[in-house]
Amino acid sequence: MTKTLPWYKQFWPWFLLFIPLATVVACTIFAYIAFSNTPDMVVDDYYKKGKAINLDLAKFDKAKALYLHGDLKINNDTVSFKFTKGDNNNVPSLKVSFYHTTIKAHDFTVMLTKNGNGEFTALTDKIIDGRFNIFIEPFDSVWKLKETIKLPYDQAFKISPQYNKK
Numbered sequence: 025m026t027k028t029l030p031w032y033k034q035f036w037p038w039f040l041l042f043i044p045l046a047t048v049v050a051c052t053i054f055a056y057i058a059f060s061n062t063p064d065m066v067v068d069d070y071y072k073k074g075k076a077i078n079l080d081l082a083k084f085d086k087a088k089a090l091y092l093h094g095d096l097k098i099n100n101d102t103v104s105f106k107f108t109k110g111d112n113n114n115v116p117s118l119k120v121s122f123y124h125t126t127i128k129a130h131d132f133t134v135m136l137t138k139n140g141n142g143e144f145t146a147l148t149d150k151i152i153d154g155r156f157n158i159f160i161e162p163f164d165s166v167w168k169l170k171e172t173i174k175l176p177y178d179q180a181f182k183i184s185p186q187y188n189k190k
Contacts (some may be wrong), residue, residue, distance in 0.1 A: 083161065083168035088185040090167060095180035096120075096158070098173075103134050104145040105160065105183070118144045121159045122151075125172075130154065135163075151175060 031037050092110035097103070105118055117137050124130035130152050136144035153175050160169040160183060171183050 080168060083165065084170065084185060086167035087169050091185075092167065092169060093182070093184040094160075094169075096160070096171070096173075096183050097180045098151060098175060098177065100150055101147055102145065103136060103148055103151075104143055105136055106141075106143045115162045117163045119161050119163060119165075120146075121161075123157045123159070124152075125155045125157060127154075 090111045092107065092112060094105050094107045094109075096105050103120060105120065107115075115138070117135055119133060119135055121133045122131060132148070134146045134148050136146045138144050155172065155174045157170065157172050160171075161167060169183050169185060171181060173181050
């Protein structure tokens, strides 16, 4: 006569219980990851965002009317901008906003002040590599320039208004 082992000492019951238990553990881990890492790009109120975009479009049109062009240089800890064309006489300082395309925590703003050479400069912390949407505007926010850049880049970015080509 063969002696049978109790169920808890046999292989198959534990193997069959392992599959659903592993599934529950994996689902719990995935649910935690999904809820703790929510995306930054979702906007709650699209209507207000749309109205703000229309106001910004007028600022872009003002930059076109002033025919503003310039070179943006970004080194490890220095941001500088120099106008190459356009009416920029009444601009004492510039606000340059860097918006990372996917990670909101990497967004930052730098205030550039004009030096004796007519160049706007500022020191900042080391800039993180990646793709950024940058907005350049004067302190009074009358006009605005926009460009998408990818860092690191060892030359100057050519910044100009986007003209509609017909």
